Each structure stands twice: as C-alpha cells, then as structure tokens.
Amino acid sequence: MWAFLQNLSFWDWLAVGTLLLILEVFGAGGYLLWIGMAAAAVGVLTFLLPGMSWEVQFLLFGLFSIATALYWWRRQRSAVRQSDEPNLNLRGQELIGRTFVVHEAIVDGRGKIKVADGVWMARGPDAAPGSRVRVTGQQGAILLVEPTE
Template sequence: MWEFLQHMSYWDWLALGVILLILEVFGAGGYLLWIGMAAAAVGVLTFILPQMPWELQFLLFGLFAIATALYWWQRQRSAVRQSDQPHLNLRGQELIGKVFLVHEAIVDGRGKIKVADSVWLAKGPESPVGTRVKVVGQEGAVLQVEQAD
C-alpha cells in the first residue's frame, strides 16, 4: 500500500476524482464534488509534471481540497438571501390582517371562514354565519380570528 501511494500516477488521481464525483451523485451536498475536482486537478498537474514528488502531490491535494471545500461553504452561505415574498408557501401567514366572512358559525371557539375558494378552520369568539372577522394569527391549519370593525 505504501509503495502504491508513493508512486501514484495521474490516472490514479483522475480515478479518485471520478470515484468522488460518482459518490457525490448519491447526495453528499456538494462537498465531494469539490474534493473530486481537487483530485482531478492534482491528476492534471501530475500529467503535466510527471516527476512531481508524491509528498507534493498529497500536499497539493490537501490544499486544493481545503480550498475548494471552503469555497463551497462560502458560496452556500452567500446563496442564502431574503425573499421578496417571505410568506410564500405559508398561506395562513399571508392571511393575517385580512377580513373574511364566517362560513360556518363559530361555536365554542371553533368554526370555519371562507377564504377565496377555500374554507379554513377558525378559532375565535362566538360568531354567526356571515359575520366579518379579521385573521390575527395561525396555529397550524387553524386561523385565529376576532370580530372585524
């Protein structure tokens, strides 16, 4: 094994890079992609400079792997940005502050309100059908309402 590591050719580095890229397909989150690219880069350098000592090859692989992993980490952090639609896919949150009609009377704190073409469960004060209520909060699929002015 030691003998193999001391005499790695560019094919070995390229094969390592391909293996890491294949493993990336199974869901490593991008990190094996960049480490595989580091192995491929060392393979290319070993092809260009075939007399490169094995110690330098492993040192370059380590440096490239760390540099590319840090690059990926930094890129992932900078990719997080604030949405211009923060309530997208949080439909109940976008309803807060809006006024709707009671669809099914709110009795014992429970009832239903009509929101566009759907009906939502509502929690709030006793209200007969047709009463205007304002959404003030959300607990899962249940909207918290209060009497509208």
C-alpha cells in the same frame, strides 16, 4: 504500499477524481464534487510536473480539497437571500390581517371561515354565518379572528 506511493502517476489521481465524481452523481450533495475536482487538479499537476513526490501530491490534494470546499461553502452562504415574501408557503401567516366571511357560525369561540376555495377552523367571538371577520393570528391549523366593524 511504499512502491505504489512512490510510483503514483497522474492516472491514479484522475481515476480517484473520476470515482469521486461518479459517487457524487449518487447524491452526496456537492461534497464529493469538489474533492473530486481537487484530485483531478492534482492529476493535471502530476502530468505537468512528473517528478513530484507522493508527499507533495498528497499535500496538494489536501490543500486543494480544503480550498475547493471553502469556495463551495462561501458560495452557498452568499446564495442565501432574504425573501421579499417571508410568509410564502406559511398559509396561516399569509392570512393574518385579511378579512373573510364566516362559513359556519362561530359559537362558544369555535367556527369556520371561508378562505378562497377552502374552509378553515376559526376561534374568536361569536359570529353569525355570512358576517365578516378579520384574521388576527394563528394557533396551528386554527385561525384567530375578530369581527370587523
């Protein structure tokens, strides 16, 4: 083992880097990409400075791995932006405040309203079919409505 460590060459680092990059292809989510890049960087430095001891090589690999992981982490955090449409894909939330037609009468607080090409269950005051109601909230898949004036 000591003989292997003392004779570590740039080929070993490039092989480790390549192996990590191949493993990244199988879906590691970006983690192995940066560690593989760190191993490749140590391989390049070992090629340029062939007399580097194995301790320094491992120290550089650790430092490069931490540096590239921090770079990736900061880049991911800066990529998160607030949406100009926070209710996108929250269909019930998108409907609050809009007015729709009662599809099936709301009786005893339950009925259905027509929303675009679909029908949603609704809860609110009694209303006849064809009357207009405004969505005021949502409880799961049920829209809370009130009559419009």
